Amino acid sequence: MSILLLTIVVLGVSTLFWTVVGLGRSLAGLRHRERPGLHTRDRHTHRSGRGPRRDGDGVPRPREVAILIAAHNEAVVIGETISRATALVPAANIHVVSDGSSDGTADVVRATGANVLELNPNRGKAGALAAGIEHFALARRFEIVLLLDADTHLASDYLRTGLPLFAEPDVVAVAGRASTIDNPAPRTRVGRFLIAYRERLYLVVQLLLKYGQAARWANAVTIVPGFASMYRTRVLGQIDVVGAGLVIEDFNMTFELHAKRLGRIEFHPSAAVAYTQDPDNLGDYVKQVQRWILGFWQTVRRHGLQRGVFGVNLVVFVLELLSSCVLLVLLLPAFAITCAGLLVTTIDPDPSAVWVTLSGILPPWALLVGLLIPDLALTVFAVLVRRSSRFLVYALAFPLMRILDAALCLRSLARAFGRRSSGVWVSPTRRPAVAALAPSTRPSDVGRPPGSGQPLPSTAVH
CATH class of the missing domain: 3.90.550.10 (Spore Coat Polysaccharide Biosynthesis Protein SpsA; Chain A)
Structure with missing residues (x-):
């Protein structure tokens, strides 16, 4: 699942x-x-x-x-x-x-x-x-x-x-x-x-x-x-x-x-x-x-x-965006808890049921098959489209950027409903x-x- x-x-x-x-x-x-x-x-x-x-x-x-x-x-x-x-x-x-x-x-x-x-x-x-x-x-x-x-x-x-x-x-x-x-x-x-x-x-x-x-x-x-x-x-x-x-x-x-x-x-x-x-x-x-x-x-x-x-596409888009952002933001904490559970169950031959449960929240193989491989498929797609292998150099780091994007998305959601913008802008470094x-x-x-x-x-x- x-x-x-x-x-x-x-x-x-x-x-x-x-x-x-x-x-x-x-x-x-x-x-x-x-x-x-x-x-x-x-x-x-x-x-x-x-x-x-x-x-x-x-x-x-x-x-x-x-x-x-x-x-x-x-x-x-x-x-x-x-x-x-x-x-x-x-x-x-x-x-x-x-x-x-x-x-x-x-x-x-x-x-x-x-x-x-x-x-x-x-x-x-x-x-x-x-x-x-x-x-x-x-x-x-x-x-x-x-x-x-x-x-x-x-x-x-x-x-x-x-x-x-x-x-x-x-x-x-x-x-x-x-x-x-x-x-x-x-x-x-x-x-x-x-x-x-x-x-x-x-x-x-x-x-x-x-x-x-x-x-x-x-x-x-x-x-x-x-x-x-x-x-x-x-x-x-x-x-x-x-x-x-x-x-x-x-x-x-x-x-x-x-x-x-x-x-x-x-x-x-x-x-x-x-x-x-x-x-x-x-x-x-x-x-x-x-x-x-x-x-x-x-x-x-x-x-x-x-x-x-x-309108239908927008509703689906927003629901999917919100759910994916929440899941991606929770990904690293869930993986850390899983690793802690695996460590305890490895050291303690008779761990409590709590640690056994925690060790199965997000096992490494699920992270590999469910996140890293699908994201790598997107990188391979980019390689084939641009006929450039440079994307592969950074392939393992791309998922971390997606987690950052998800955190920024949720943070901006709170700001959007809590304040108005003047529109005044500052250009980035060129x-x-x-x-x-x-x-x-x-x-x-x-x-x-x-x-x-x-x-x-x-x-x-x-």
């Missing part, structure tokens, strides 16, 4: 279900002989090497895309981010809101030729985005707005693969596919471990969960991540971007789409790929994860129960970007296996 319970905690019922749905989507795509991420009517456009066109196919053109970046003290990285973005759209299409920055962020932006709005005092990311949408009149001037983080690098084919997903008129948002920036690599072993763990989490959540959730009949995607995703501007006026009292905006914006039935969210693992800089020290990692999870719980509190498949990301650095299998940054904690693969 303990083995089955642990296995469910590690893999998750939701993961297994949406993996099957994603597999069905992949098989359907193969039957239609479509390249993943592109509609049949767009294949000739992709082969020609030109950008998407709207000559009757409903696909927006790159010139109709505005890029909006909210930045707080991002002078170290924002210049490179804008440089990558200008390879896809003109600099005039890029709009940056410097939110209370004191490090020359606005000066760096001006030097690139992009538009900049300076705000003081710090309003937080959501407040900065809302101010930028209004100040630059983006909803009136553009058809699509791409929300981009200051440290995000867009893949060279981000728009070429992402815009065709808007060909269906009911699609109002396209969730970006996250991958971690590992160039430059963190200097410390801990940093490299954290980056590998986060990349594994991205692969599992997006390939095994999100792709299935984006099926047309389901429309159950729980987050359109704010690091690099696109919205139709016609729905922005109906979304409460600020979400007063919330620490982050992307969960809230996603829930707004579902609650107000504004349209469908699309995602494909081979489309709209972008690279984000993840924390390479434990302090920044803890702060970021707590902020993300707190934002999720605050959004659930704000919106409550939802209707349809999304690593200066170096060499450009070539398309070949993208996982070569993207879109081939059934599949779907910010994911939720890795408990139950969420």
Whole structure:
């Protein structure tokens, strides 16, 4: 029983279900002989090497895309981010809101030729985005707005693969596919471990969960991540971007789409790929994860129960998340008690019944079969997807990170129902970007296996 319970905690019922749905989507795509991420009517456009066109196919053109970046003290990285973005759209299409920055962020932006709005005092990311949408009149001037983080690098084919997903008129948002920036690599072993763990989490959540959730009949995607995703501007006026009292905006914006039935969210693992800089020290990692999870719980509190498949999926997700977090947090104490019981029964030939009982709470073989092996399977999945063995180096330590995530999740739950957030933000420590990301650095299998940054904690693969 303990083995089955642990296995469910590690893999998750939701993961297994949406993996099957994603597999069905992949098989359907193969039957239609479509390249993943592109509609049949767009294949000739992709082969020609030109950008998407709207000559009757409903696909927006790159010139109709505005890029909006909210930045707080991002002078170290924002210049490179804008440089990558200008390879896809003109600099005039890029709009940056410097939110209370004191490090020359606005000066760096001006030097690139992009538009900049300076705000003081710090309003937080959501407040900065809302101010930028209004100040630059983006909803009136553009058809699509791409929300981009200051440290995000867009893949060279981000728009070429992402815009065709808007060909269906009911699609109002396209969730970006996250991958971690590992160039430059963190200097410390801990940093490299954290980056590998986060990349594994991205692969599992997006390939095994999100792709299935984006099926047309389901429309159950729980987050359109704010690091690099696109919205139709016609729905922005109906979304409460600020979400007063919330620490982050992307969960809230996603829930707004579902609650107000504004349209469908699309995602494909081979489309709209972008690279984000993840924390390479434990302090920044803890702060970021707590902020993300707190934002999720605050959004659930704000919106409550939802209707349809999304609502059912959310209820199952929350129940599974809570149960898995509790079990993972109790895992180490249970194992310690078991070891103590085993020690006593080994030393004392006639131990009391209490120690005999305690020695069987979580035997080592159950921990191995129920936790370590299933979690190792996720690591092997990441190795096969990325064709990189570096994940195996840290395989035995990944479960400890999941226990940390679970503890942060439960702690944030208590905070979400006990306090409100101002939204004011502080950026984590940044690593200066170096060499450009070539398309070949993208996982070569993207879109081939059934599949779907910010994911939720890795408990139950969420």
